[in-house]
Amino acid sequence: MNIADLRRTYALESLSEQDVATDPVEQFRRWFNEALNARLYEPNAMTLATADATGRPSARTVLLKGFDANGFVFYTNYESRKGQNLADNPQAALLFWWGELERQVRIEGRVEQVSPEESEVYFHSRPRDSQLGAWASPQSQVIVDRSVIETAMADLQATYAGQTTLPLPPHWGGYRVIPDHFEFWQGRESRLHDRIRYTPLADGWVLDRLAP
DSSP states (O other): OOGGGOOOOOOSOOOOTTTSOSSHHHHHHHHHHHHHHTTOSSTTEEEEEEEOTTOOEEEEEEEOOEEETTEEEEEEETTSHHHHHHHHOOEEEEEEEEGGGTEEEEEEEEEEEOOHHHHHHHHHHSOHHHHHHHHHOOTTSOOSSTHHHHHHHHHHHHHTTTOSSOOOOTTEEEEEEEEEEEEEEEOOGGGOOEEEEEEEETTEEEEEEOOO
16 A cells, blocks of 8 residues: 555544643543543553754654642653753654544643652663663663673673662663643544643643644
């Protein structure tokens, strides 16, 4: 099949200004719960877009690990490419795509590291092998072959044999995206999709409908 011929019709739902929550975090919570109830595969998977000091963009998929009125949290290696981008340019965009529901959510805002205490609580909630992996991998660095991380993993398993938890690596922890822009997108027929945008005011949020 020609790639240009790949298309589908969106007609499951609609999205109106009258039906959405006045607060975008609450609207996200509603949609996220619906994605959970629909048993979508990894509904917390999101594209994280960053840019370096020169403005060169980079995007990858990460997992949302928490959200509330303070922002949206994910965890990673601070020395990775994304960590270096965020050190130079602490702004990011998130994209959730829930294709089975014909929905996407876009979030933009500034980024800050979460507290070491918050990172430690989450780190110790991870499976032990994931804790070891955070120590073993020099994320985003060039390595000769896979044996580099496999050897590091074996050495760490020996070092921490008998311990159920490991110390928090100094190079690993959480980031919080503090939103100043939300967009909720619902697929519609004829490509006339519904797009509702939230932007901040001093005492709340203003809603706008955007043309598809």
